[in-house]
Amino acid sequence: xxxxxxxxxxxxxxxxxxxxxxxxxxxxxxxxxxxxxxxxxxxxxxxxxxxxxxxxxxxxxxxxxxxxxxxxxxxxxxxxxxxxxxxxxxxxxxxxxxxxxxxxxxxxxxxxxxxxxxxxxxxxxxxxxxxxxxxxxxxxxxxxxxxxxxxxxxxxxxxxxxxxxxxxxxxxxxxxxxxxxxxxxxxxxxxxxxxxxxxxxxxxxxxxxxxxxxxxxxxxxxxxxxxxxxxxxxxxxxxxxxxxxxxxxxxxxxxxxxxx
Amino acid sequence: xxxxxxxxxxxxxxxxxxxxxxxxxxxxxxxxxxxxxxxxxxxxxxxxxxxxxxxxxxxxxxxxxxxxxxxxxxxxxxxxxxxxxxxxxxxxxxxxxxxxxxxxxxxxxxxxxxxxxxxxxxxxxxxxxxxxxxxxxxxxxxxxxxxxxxxxxxxxxxxxxxxxxxxxxxxxxxxxxxxxxxxxxxxxxxxxxxxxxxxxxxxxxxxxxxxxxxxxxxxxxxxxxxxxxxxxxxxxxxxxxxxxxxxxxxxxxxxxxxxxxxxxxxxxx
Numbered sequence: 001x002x003x004x005x006x007x008x009x010x011x012x013x014x015x016x017x018x019x020x021x022x023x024x025x026x027x028x029x030x031x032x033x034x035x036x037x038x039x040x041x042x043x044x045x046x047x048x049x050x051x052x053x054x055x056x057x058x059x060x061x062x063x064x065x066x067x068x069x070x071x072x073x074x075x076x077x078x079x080x081x082x083x084x085x086x087x088x089x090x091x092x093x094x095x096x097x098x099x100x101x102x103x104x105x106x107x108x109x110x111x112x113x114x115x116x117x118x119x120x121x122x123x124x125x126x127x128x129x130x131x132x133x134x135x136x137x138x139x140x141x142x143x144x145x146x147x148x149x150x151x152x153x154x155x156x157x158x159x160x161x162x163x164x165x166x167x168x169x170x171x172x173x174x175x176x177x178x179x180x181x182x183x184x185x186x187x188x189x190x191x192x193x194x195x196x197x198x199x200x201x202x203x204x205x206x207x208x209x210x211x212x213x214x215x216x217x218x219x220x221x222x223x224x225x226x227x228x229x230x231x232x233x234x235x236x237x238x239x240x241x242x243x244x245x246x247x248x249x250x251x252x253x254x255x256x257x258x259x260x
Numbered sequence: 261x262x263x264x265x266x267x268x269x270x271x272x273x274x275x276x277x278x279x280x281x282x283x284x285x286x287x288x289x290x291x292x293x294x295x296x297x298x299x300x301x302x303x304x305x306x307x308x309x310x311x312x313x314x315x316x317x318x319x320x321x322x323x324x325x326x327x328x329x330x331x332x333x334x335x336x337x338x339x340x341x342x343x344x345x346x347x348x349x350x351x352x353x354x355x356x357x358x359x360x361x362x363x364x365x366x367x368x369x370x371x372x373x374x375x376x377x378x379x380x381x382x383x384x385x386x387x388x389x390x391x392x393x394x395x396x397x398x399x400x401x402x403x404x405x406x407x408x409x410x411x412x413x414x415x416x417x418x419x420x421x422x423x424x425x426x427x428x429x430x431x432x433x434x435x436x437x438x439x440x441x442x443x444x445x446x447x448x449x450x451x452x453x454x455x456x457x458x459x460x461x462x463x464x465x466x467x468x469x470x471x472x473x474x475x476x477x478x479x480x481x482x483x484x485x486x487x488x489x490x491x492x493x494x495x496x497x498x499x500x501x502x503x504x505x506x507x508x509x510x511x512x513x514x515x516x517x518x519x520x521x522x523x524x525x526x527x528x529x
Contacts, residue, residue, distance in 0.1 A: 024440025031447040039456035042463055046313065047303045175284045178291045186295050193302035194295070 003099065007107030015112050022113060029116030033066055037124055040188070051193050056132040057220055062188040063125030064144070065212055068151025069184045070117040076156040078108040082163035091255065101252055102245065105163070134220060143215050143231050150234035151211040155180060157244035158206065164244075167251040179206055187212045210237030263360050268372040275376025282380035289328040289385055296324050297396055315460040318399050319487040323458055325389040325398045326483045332377040333418045334453060334479040336425055336446040340370060347432050352524065363517045366429065370422050402488040409495040413482035416502040421478040423509040424449065430513065433520035454480030460489070474505045 015022055040062065044055040073080070082105060085091045094104045134140070162176030183206060191199050191213035203209035210233045217223045218230035297320075304317045315323075332338050343366060346352045355362055389398040401407040431441050450456065453475040459467055470476045477498070485495045 020435075021440055024435075025443065028440055028443025028447065031444060035447050035451045035456050038451070042457060042466070043303060043461060045463060046461055047306065049306070050299075050302050051305060175287055177284075178288050182288065182291050182295065185292070189299055189302075194298050198295075198298070 004103060004107050008110055011107075011110045012112055025113040026116040029113050030120050031116075033117055033120050036185075036188075037062060037120070050189065053190055053192075056128050057216075058189060059124055059128035060132060060219075061190055061212060061216055063121055063123075063128050064147050064216075065151060065184055065187040065208075066121030067118060067125055068148050068211070069155055069180075070114050070121055071148070072152045072155025072159065073180075074111055074114045074118070075106065075152065076159035077111045077114070078105045079156075079159040079163040081109050083166045086166045086255075095252075095255070102160075102248065132220075139231065140219050143219055143234070146231075146234040147211050147215050150238035151208075153238045153241045154207060154211060155183075157241035158183070160241075160244045160248050164248045164251040167255050183208055190216065207237035207240050210234060264364055264368045267365060268368040271369050271372035272376045275373045276380065278377075279380065282377065285331075285377075286381055286384050289331055289381065290388065293324050293328040293385075293389070294396070297321055300324070301395060313461060315458065315484075315489055317395065319484070319489045320458065321396065322398050322487045323483045325385065326486060327455065327479065329382040329385040329389070330378055330414065332374050332381065333414065334421060334455065336421075336428065336449050337442065338374065338377070339425065339428065339442060340373060343369075343429050344432055347429075356521070362521070363426070363514050367422055367426060370425060371418070374418065374422065399487065401486050403492070405492045406485060406488045406495070409492055409499075410482055410486040412499060413485050413495060413502065416499060416506070417478040417482050420474060420502055420506050420509065423506060423513055424474060424478070426513045427509075427516070430516050430520055433524060449475045452476060453478055454483075458483075460484070474509060477502050477505055 037059075040058070041055070044050070044058070049055070050058065085094070085105070085108065094101055094108075097104065129136075129144075158176065158179045162180075165176070183202070186194070186198070186202065187208040191202060191209045199209065203213075214230050214233040218227050223230050300317065300320050304320075327334065346355055355365070358365065386398070389396075392398070401410060428442050428445055431445075435441050452470050452473050454462075454470070459470050459476055459480045462470060470480070481490070481495075481498055481502070484490045485498070490498065
């Protein structure tokens with residue numbers, strides 16, 4: 001943990017060296033999801049609601065998934081850029097150090113400019129929380145935090161999984177974008193509106209539904225029956241990261257240096 | 261002129277090499293298209309949606325699939341890292357020694373890359389989109405005229421888009437770092453082009469802004485011509501507008517480029 005913190009401070013200082021570029025990038029990172037959110041707002045302005053969901057309810061959904069995604073992307077950025085480590089043969093250096101590989105790859109990159117996206121997500125989240133007609137209590141607040149925390153774990157898990165593929169393919173796999181960017185786009189609307197195969201896939205294989213849709217039902221009082229299951233659904237989603245880490249370790253054992 | 265054609269040809273062939281990248285792109289685009297259509301379908305599922313929009317779900321479906329198939333014709337983030345490097349590393353000096361005008365040279369290069377990439381991607385997506393079950397299936401254009409007009413407007417849109425993207429490259433002469441400015445211009449331009457939500461679904465006041473900017477002529481316009489949402493008569497006039505924008509933007513781009521080149525500082529040695 002101390003080591004990770006040290007990695008972060010070094011990276012933060014190095015990125016601040018290019019100040020204008022840093023701020024421009026942060027602003028840009030803010031604008032991109034903002035445009036998406038604006039699009040959603042205009043759609044609701046025109047249509048009023050989507051299958052019984054009001055704008056603020058969907059905005060809450062949007063805010064949660066974007067905060068989770070940006071945190072996940074910040075943290076696991078090292079895995080996202082992992083193919084360059086393998087191609088350059090730099091992964092060898094990591095292997096010979098007496099620290100865990102996961103930690104070192106995590107610390108190899110940290111994109112502070114993604115804070116722009118995070119800020120945007122937090123804005124939407126606060127806006128939604130203050131406008132939505134829900135009586136907040138401790139249980140609901142805890143659920144909200146759980147949703148974000150476990151969402152971060154899922155996104156990190158996907159990044160790790162995609163990086164692990166590099167051990168076999170060397171090249172980075174663009175297909176993983178379907179599950180990170182695509183998953184994010186998909187999960188910003190409640191899962192209810194999609195076709196069955198999408199619902200099943202994103203609940204049981206990649207459990208976005210567990211961190212987003214199911215607990216949201218509890219927060220919005222749309223559940224019937226026991227609510228504890230809905231509340232704890234995020235934890236079930238978080239289990240997703242365990243097999244990802246396991247596959248990572250298998251991959252590390254398979255690693256053959258490209259060297260140069 | 262011959263030199264530009266051969267540059268374009270080379271780039272085009274070079275672009276065709278990236279087949280696995282295109283394959284990954286196709287999978288992503290396909291998934292993306294599905295998700296977006298499902299969202300629109302849900303919005304349209306309430307009573308009498310046509311009261312609220314001037315565009316029908318079928319037309320939207322065609323719009324989305326065309327957008328996904330021709331994604332490299334219409335997005336601004338699709339860019340040539342090589343040109344950025346030329347400027348920031350100082351290798352621009354070599355480019356300047358070439359016996360051809362740099363604006364035209366880059367223009368052809370960018371055009372060819374986009375063409376090659378679109379050629380690899382569009383057919384699998386379109387074929388699949390035509391074969392899908394309802395309501396995801398893409399409809400044929402209502403008449404041959406609208407199809408022909410679509411083809412013309414799409415090509416004009418591509419020319420227009422490349423001339424817009426040239427401004428991003430030129431801006432790097434001043435900012436020296438491409439990422440920030442591309443992201444900002446890209447986010448704004450793509451929104452105004454109707455890539456986030458189609459222009460007919462925007463509120464009135466925003467539609468007015470979008471119609472007065474060049475971006476929507478690159479994507480929104482040809483896609484609506486295809487489904488006949490813009491009637492043939494208006495489309496023919498639209499081609500004229502596209503032409504005017506193209507002339508204005510290319511002239512402006514050349515002027516800025518000359519200005520940038522006059523004060524260019526060759527970075528590094």
